Amino acid sequence: MKCRKCGGSAALELRRHNAAFCAPHFLEFFRKQVAEAIHKHRMFSRDEPILVAVSGGKDSLALWDVLIEDGYQTAGLYLDLGIFEYSQESKAKCVAFAAARGQTLHIERVVDAVGAPIPDVQRATRRPTCSACGLSKRYLMNRTALEHSYPVVATGHNLDDEAATLFGSVLHWQMDALPRQSPALPSTHSKLVRRVKPLYQLSELETAGYSFLRGINYIVEECPFSKGATSLAHKELLNRLEEASPGAKHNFLFGFLDNARVAFERLEDVSLTECSRCGQVTTGEICAFCKLADQVKSRALTPSGPPAAG
Amino acid sequence: MKCRKCGGSAALELRRHNAAFCAPHFLEFFRKQVAEAIHKHRMFSRDEPILVAVSGGKDSLALWDVLIEDGYQTAGLYLDLGIFEYSQESKAKCVAFAAARGQTLHIERVVDAVGAPIPDVQRATRRPTCSACGLSKRYLMNRTALEHSYPVVATGHNLDDEAATLFGSVLHWQMDALPRQSPALPSTHSKLVRRVKPLYQLSELETAGYSFLRGINYIVEECPFSKGATSLAHKELLNRLEEASPGAKHNFLFGFLDNARVAFERLEDVSLTECSRCGQVTTGEICAFCKLADQVKSRALTPSGPPAAG
Numbered sequence: 294m295k296c297r298k299c300g301g302s303a304a305l306e307l308r309r310h311n312a313a314f315c316a317p318h319f320l321e322f323f324r325k326q327v328a329e330a331i332h333k334h335r336m337f338s339r340d341e342p343i344l345v346a347v348s349g350g351k352d353s354l355a356l357w358d359v360l361i362e363d364g365y366q367t368a369g370l371y372l373d374l375g376i377f378e379y380s381q382e383s384k385a386k387c388v389a390f391a392a393a394r395g396q397t398l399h400i401e402r403v404v405d406a407v408g409a410p411i412p413d414v415q416r417a418t419r420r421p422t423c424s425a426c427g428l429s430k431r432y433l434m435n436r437t438a439l440e441h442s443y444p445v446v447a448t449g450h451n452l453d454d455e456a457a458t459l460f461g462s463v464l465h466w467q468m469d470a471l472p473r474q475s476p477a478l479p480s481t482h483s484k485l486v487r488r489v490k491p492l493y494q495l496s497e498l499e500t501a502g503y504s505f506l507r508g509i510n511y512i513v514e515e516c517p518f519s520k521g522a523t524s525l526a527h528k529e530l531l532n533r534l535e536e537a538s539p540g541a542k543h544n545f546l547f548g549f550l551d552n553a554r555v556a557f558e559r560l561e562d563v564s565l566t567e568c569s570r571c572g573q574v575t576t577g578e579i580c581a582f583c584k585l586a587d588q589v590k591s592r593a594l595t596p597s598g599p600p601a602a603g
Numbered sequence: 604m605k606c607r608k609c610g611g612s613a614a615l616e617l618r619r620h621n622a623a624f625c626a627p628h629f630l631e632f633f634r635k636q637v638a639e640a641i642h643k644h645r646m647f648s649r650d651e652p653i654l655v656a657v658s659g660g661k662d663s664l665a666l667w668d669v670l671i672e673d674g675y676q677t678a679g680l681y682l683d684l685g686i687f688e689y690s691q692e693s694k695a696k697c698v699a700f701a702a703a704r705g706q707t708l709h710i711e712r713v714v715d716a717v718g719a720p721i722p723d724v725q726r727a728t729r730r731p732t733c734s735a736c737g738l739s740k741r742y743l744m745n746r747t748a749l750e751h752s753y754p755v756v757a758t759g760h761n762l763d764d765e766a767a768t769l770f771g772s773v774l775h776w777q778m779d780a781l782p783r784q785s786p787a788l789p790s791t792h793s794k795l796v797r798r799v800k801p802l803y804q805l806s807e808l809e810t811a812g813y814s815f816l817r818g819i820n821y822i823v824e825e826c827p828f829s830k831g832a833t834s835l836a837h838k839e840l841l842n843r844l845e846e847a848s849p850g851a852k853h854n855f856l857f858g859f860l861d862n863a864r865v866a867f868e869r870l871e872d873v874s875l876t877e878c879s880r881c882g883q884v885t886t887g888e889i890c891a892f893c894k895l896a897d898q899v900k901s902r903a904l905t906p907s908g909p910p911a912a913g
């Protein structure tokens with residue numbers, strides 16, 4: 294295989310683009326895709342400081358790397374979930390990444406905010422795996438951005454993540470979730486910062502390729518709680534469709550964003566107020582995060598070990 | 604396993620209903636599901652003659668059987684596609700079924716209407732497999748119903764068929780097809796008869812079970828052109844989801860029908876006119892069926908054999 298741009302030996306084949314690239318031209322392609330996403334959805338300008346949520350994995354560190362290289366004003370945010378060695382290792386990757394590039398890294402600990410680390414939070418609530426964690430992450434990203442005056446939070450969600458989320462929403466026709474699926478969620482309240490996903494046009498394979506070629510030292514292990522997660526089953530299923538018909542994932546996600554999403558946008562706006570407990574934005578009296586923290590506090594928790602294997 | 608109704612030995616387990624039934628109570632369950640679908644969507648009344656489109660397979664013959672047993676006024680319509688032995692055998696099943704029950708069976712031949720049997724039609728057009736056939740079937744069902752004054756055509760589409768069609772439409776976000784996916788399509792023009800799918804609440808396994816228990820002699824072979832069809836791949840994929848989570852197909856289809864379909868209904872109505880060639884309903888000047896027949900006529904066709912195996 295030869296590079297589409299220079300005819301040199303190709304390092305990566307992108308079947309859905311019917312193209313292959315050498316290392317330098319793949320990096321160029323990757324950066325262009327990110328720049329296009331930022332421009333198309335007016336995600337942020339060069340004057341705005343951007344808070345990049347990093348997990349220590351390939352996607353979020355690739356995102357941070359691209360933004361730094363492109364001269365954006367960025368800082369990282371690492372959320373310490375307290376998930377045993379997994380959290381320790383992923384934090385170390387983020388700390389080293391930031392130090393090597395002279396960037397600020399904010400670190401917030403779930404245990405401080407909610408009263409217990411994620412493994413204990415999950416045992417204290419009846420929420421499905423990943424649900425309490427996702428809620429805590431969205432809450433802390435927004436709170437940290439507000440506290441430090443970042444107008445926008447960028448996350449490393451890629452094409453595969455977004456397609457899998459959409460797939461799950463469609464299987465159950467979640468009429469609340471469907472209109473919220475977007476590469477750029479605007480601020481609809483003064484206490485709600487913008488959320489953007491500049492990697493949504495790039496596949497998991499492509500972010501892995503970028504991180505590898507850029508020599509980024511990221512954590513390869515997945516979260517130990519993700520084992521058996523529905524989103525992983527959906528990703529596998531979408532991979533089968535992609536295998537049979539390259540571009541299937543892309544068409545599914547982009548067809549939704551370009552044509553169908555508008556059908557789900559609510560006619561009436563949801564009215565947002567401030568949580569009477571913490572002051573963050575909610576649709577009710579007390580926000581979901583404060584309710585979660587209440588649940589955790591109300592249960593006497595014994596310390597727990599890592600989840601059993603298998 | 605025991606029958607949910609009588610505690611006797613169960614003949615069939617229905618995982619998505621978390622139930623099992625003996626033979627008589629399964630037949631009762633099946634008939635109730637059909638009656639519920641007819642009632643819920645006001646598909647037809649007992650005063651109306653119903654044209655039941657039959658292929659010779661388990662679904663359409665099960666449908667015809669239920670309607671006859673329930674005392675509806677019915678006649679069958681067999682569309683002879685001219686697909687070698689497959690068509691000959693399936694026609695024989697329909698003729699025998701109708702004769703044994705003293706019912707009228709209309710037979711229409713695609714070769715008479717379009718100028719060539721389906722295998723030659725497919726070679727004469729660039730349409731994907733099953734597309735020209737589906738177009739011809741919908742056209743001839745409607746024309747036959749109009750000619751013989753049936754106000755409604757009933758087809759044997761089951762839950763698996765409908766879920767697979769929806770899945771295909773969603774993967775490509777076909778904004779034309781999505782609002783038309785319904786168990787009951789009303790007549791929107793004096794030359795367009797109602798189309799209804801009374802089996803849409805019942806799975807493929809359930810229609811097979813009904814046909815078996817009722818001793819219906821149906822054709823087991825699938826159409827030789829269906830091999831490798833996308834709809835079959837989608838059915839397989841949905842079966843995986845169903846395996847992992849019983850009820851997944853049901854929730855996907857019913858969630859759409861109950862909550863999401865309305866989002867896709869067009870704000871403006873499509874304007875329907877009559878084809879200047881054949882007088883049937885179309886959105887343009889000449890209908891898609893007449894265009895198909897033109898294509899077939901304009902190509903000198905050599906006779907063809909059955910499709911190659913594998």
